[in-house]
Amino acid sequence: MGYCFVDHGGEVEVELESSSEAGIFEEALGALAELVSTGEGGAAAAHEVELGSRDRALLLVDWLNELVFLAEVEQFVPEGVDSIELAGDTLHASVRGRRGRPRHLVKAATLNRLDLRQEGDGWHARVVLDV
């Protein structure tokens, strides 16, 4: 369970695994946080995120893109989720983190080779990030 960065010639490809579908979204936040965090500690902050998409895979991309937006506009470095709820193709999450100066490395989460599926007892996903 967790995430790993897979070799990609131009961008950053992330493989995610979790025992639950919501866990995939938490792991995705962790991967993004590793990419944008500079390790500087700022004031604690929190954001509520509500999203609706065509399907769960697109919802995962929308989730990451919302975190990219918060990092860039609100200078918000995410650290984790206090709660995350998936219902149909909607998401509601309470995200905690810190104000800081996140790296502007990630331009967007893309739909390239996007994958989200249940496999055996767990969930697996792949997202390519444009950097």
Next chain:
Amino acid sequence: MGGMRVSFSTFELVRLDETLWEIPAGLRPGMRVPARIFADAELLDAIVDDRSLEQLVNVATLPGVVEAALAMPDIHQGYGFPVGGVAATALPDGVVSPGGVGYDINCGVRLLVLPLAETELGKRREALVHELSRAIPAGAGRHGPLGLATEELDAVLTHGPRALVTRGLCREGDLDLTESGGCLPGADPGMISDHAHARGAGQLGTLGAGNHFVELQRVECVFDPVGAGAFGLQEGGLTVLIHSGSRGLGHQVCTDYVRKMDSVAERYGIVLRDRQLACAPASSPEGRAYLAAMAAAANFAFANRQAIAHAIRSAVARVLGREAAADTRQVYDVAHNVAKVESYGGREVLVHRKGATRAFPAGSSEIPAAYGRAGQPVFIPGSMGTASFVLAGEPGSMERSFGTTCHGAGRSMSRTQAKKRIGGAELRRQLEGRGIVVRCPSNRGLAEEAPFAYKDVDRVVDVVERAGLARRVARLVPIGVVKG
């Protein structure tokens, strides 16, 4: 066309001539046109190592694509479209694909010439690079130097750098020396989301992270005295190359419209090999809306490089004096990621350039009068610490590549591999050991852009010259780097 067939990885390529290879249209189901790659055998060896040819074949399946899906010699794997890819779709109903332009809409390069030689700069070099790094925020979010009110941002989106003239950030002469005069027609800020506005409001005049940079360079060698004369380049002279784009605003426009087109592709009967290729007919409401938003983001990018150029002139004034700043001249500004309506063989097409540069030849009405006999300037940044090239468009580009040539060296190694091979501090030491002054806030970011992570830019340029797409005018070598 006939030719020698050579198997590379999972593809059988037909060699059409010395620098052009083809994957025939019948090779994979759904291909509407062949995929063609400009490369020599050594570059092709590197190209087949990643998924770029698979991505190029996917591009060849897009509705309305004409002639061929093309790859420049710096092609490498991207997301959906390969970086270094070119695709033209027939108008009015051929598709437009936001992924075929990319997230960094109008990421591009601008070259300035300083009015002195490296020998005259002397010991002031380090001070100049330091001042450049202070003047140009690298990746600032809401705290860029030019916070824009909504109406000011909308003026930039509509008019590009022209909107900065009254603020004293843009010279009229710079506009003439910018692709499309720095303003793509049809831009509509109303087609841009609130998220995109929010990301763009504080970012004008900022460099961004990743492979964006400002480089102080010496003209090492002139290949074409006529072209160099027209562009104002002399051996031993100094130039500054700016590489940046539309920042978060452009990224958000692409995000918004890929999502939108993903939701309507089925309605238009479009079957996608990859969701990132999401597209819609250019004449559809979604296609028209994207083109209006893309033009606005492209105008923002032209204005962003304009604001950076202004900051560079300010830094030059502080270190070298006002006269030097006043005489710092723009050579040209070209886009690397954009879709434009152009005409070839009497047919109007929408040319998607994703990591590729327009390269119109001498005599084109689209290039500044001053360059009418030389051809359009094209700038090919090498990797950090290696040479860059100034090229000029050649007639072959109009015949073979929809007026296009390469855009850079092209990555050959992932960022992860690059970081494993060298630490940022060590790379900084090596570059400085070679006489290059480096200003980069992040050692990690520095290592990711290590020179060995890119293909050999000399080889890439050699291919486009032999293919007749562009000719070498001058070779520039770095003496200072400011990285985001």
